[in-house]
Amino acid sequence: MLAVVPVTPPEPAGRANGDQSAIFRTLSNPLRRRILSHLQQHGEANSTSLAQALGESTGTTSYHLRQLAEQGFVAEVPEKSGGRERWWRPLPFHIQAPDPAKMTSAEWSAAIAHTRAKAEHDIDLYFRVLTQYEGPEGWAQSSRGGFYMTRQELHAFFQEYLALLWKYGHTAHDAPDGARPVALRFFAVPDDTAVDEHSGELRLQEP
Numbered sequence: 001m002l003a004v005v006p007v008t009p010p011e012p013a014g015r016a017n018g019d020q021s022a023i024f025r026t027l028s029n030p031l032r033r034r035i036l037s038h039l040q041q042h043g044e045a046n047s048t049s050l051a052q053a054l055g056e057s058t059g060t061t062s063y064h065l066r067q068l069a070e071q072g073f074v075a076e077v078p079e080k081s082g083g084r085e086r087w088w089r090p091l092p093f094h095i096q097a098p099d100p101a102k103m104t105s106a107e108w109s110a111a112i113a114h115t116r117a118k119a120e121h122d123i124d125l126y127f128r129v130l131t132q133y134e135g136p137e138g139w140a141q142s143s144r145g146g147f148y149m150t151r152q153e154l155h156a157f158f159q160e161y162l163a164l165l166w167k168y169g170h171t172a173h174d175a176p177d178g179a180r181p182v183a184l185r186f187f188a189v190p191d192d193t194a195v196d197e198h199s200g201e202l203r204l205q206e207p
Contacts, residue, residue, distance in 0.1 A: 024110035026071045028117045031056065032064050036073060039090040040172055041181060044077055046087045062086075092171070125183050139180065146191060154188055161186055 026032060034054055039045055045053070047062035054061065065088050068074045073091055080087035100108055132140040149157065170179055 022110075023071050024107070024114040026067055026073070028110065028114040029064065029067075030117065031060070032068055033117075035061065035064055035068065036090060039074060039088065043172060044080065044087050044089045046085055048085075122185055125185070139182070158186070158188070 031054070035050055038050060038053055047058045047065060050056070050061040050065070051058045065074060065086075069076070069088070073093060074088045075091050077087040077089050103111070126142075129140045129142045132138070133142070134140065165184065170176065172181075
């Protein structure tokens with residue numbers, strides 16, 4: 001249900017082993033996601049520069065920065081902070097929802113809200129792929145398909161997918177010249193509707 005955010009491979013997000021519902025509620029807020037995105041692209045910022053970039057008040061960005069800091073998503077930059085001016089940098093994080101059976105109702109509700117909050121943005125990304133596609137050598141690429149897999153094969157496929165992200169991906173701090181932020185999404189779900197009732201064969205979807 002909840003996508004993995006692979007930024008630091010084996011370690012979970014700052015306080016992901018604590019109150020899961022608080023983490024999901026933090027990320028469910030659209031402005032906090034925008035703040036995180038800005039920090040991940042620009043490295044460091046204070047509440048004033050974030051307010052100017054995002055069209056918000058300084059008080060608002062300051063409040064949400066503190067909320068992000070409480071959950072371990074951002075940290076203060078002490079060498080640049082002084083007096084009332086505090087600078088912040090993003091912390092690497094990795095989140096994966098635990099087994100729903102092991103979550104409290106509050107944690108599960110927060111995880112659902114977080115996933116729904118991201119859905120509209122992900123749909124927008126899908127249509128951007130369609131409008132920005134410039135052929136096999138362009139930046140926008142997509143693929144749709146389906147195969148029969150066992151549960152074990154699906155899990156192995158997912159782990160190899162994550163390994164590929166780390167093989168070819170870079171953070172903002174180590175990205176080479178010419179690199180751009182690229183949005184990647186992965187989901188897999190059993191699709192009983194993909195079976196042709198007459199032939200019993202799986203219909204493959206072309207990119």
